[in-house]
Amino acid sequence: MPHNPRMTAPSPDAELMALIDRIGHRDEAALRQLYDRTAPRLMGLAMRVVRQREWAEDVLQESFLTVWRVAGDYRASLSPPLAWLGLIVRSRSLDLLRRRTADRAQLTQEFDELMAETFESGTPGPADMADASEQAWALHQCLSQLEGRQREVVSLAYLREMSHGELAEQLKLPLGTIKTWIRRGLEKLRTCMGRFA
Numbered sequence: 001m002p003h004n005p006r007m008t009a010p011s012p013d014a015e016l017m018a019l020i021d022r023i024g025h026r027d028e029a030a031l032r033q034l035y036d037r038t039a040p041r042l043m044g045l046a047m048r049v050v051r052q053r054e055w056a057e058d059v060l061q062e063s064f065l066t067v068w069r070v071a072g073d074y075r076a077s078l079s080p081p082l083a084w085l086g087l088i089v090r091s092r093s094l095d096l097l098r099r100r101t102a103d104r105a106q107l108t109q110e111f112d113e114l115m116a117e118t119f120e121s122g123t124p125g126p127a128d129m130a131d132a133s134e135q136a137w138a139l140h141q142c143l144s145q146l147e148g149r150q151r152e153v154v155s156l157a158y159l160r161e162m163s164h165g166e167l168a169e170q171l172k173l174p175l176g177t178i179k180t181w182i183r184r185g186l187e188k189l190r191t192c193m194g195r196f197a
Helices: 012-024 028-050 053-073 081-121 126-144 148-159 164-171 175-196
Strands: none
Touching (some): 012 028, 012 053, 012 081, 028 053, 126 148, 126 175, 148 164, 164 175
């Protein structure tokens, strides 16, 4: 009797059904074989739904975990195996998209609340920060117009909050000289800053 390959080779559906049945009995090797046989097609389906490779990989992993959990409930009479697997992948893909949308909505809500608190609390907002930045730039420009030692004395007095006496001691200059440089430096700064107002 001649060998008939059609009679001995199970159909692809029959192979997949047998693997799903074995997975229902907690056969890990069957899960690996099912993955090897179906992952490329299922990955393609996941990519079409979620449109990002990393997300599709997550969906595929979650889908096979679902297969592991529910394989015992599979009924071949209700659905071909690839259709059943595709339905699981589609469901996990939509679940992921819903989670991402919910996460984005939560982040948007948190951002909105933070912005509301910022404007209510008197914390500097973007416009205040821009004004401060412009003032800092103007001050830098005006300070650069002072002579070297005078700029150093004014900067130390106001930026490091040093007293006149501390400045005189640190710079080894007479106290009167320090006071004069600070007074004249502040007058020049006021005039200069007035041009930027």
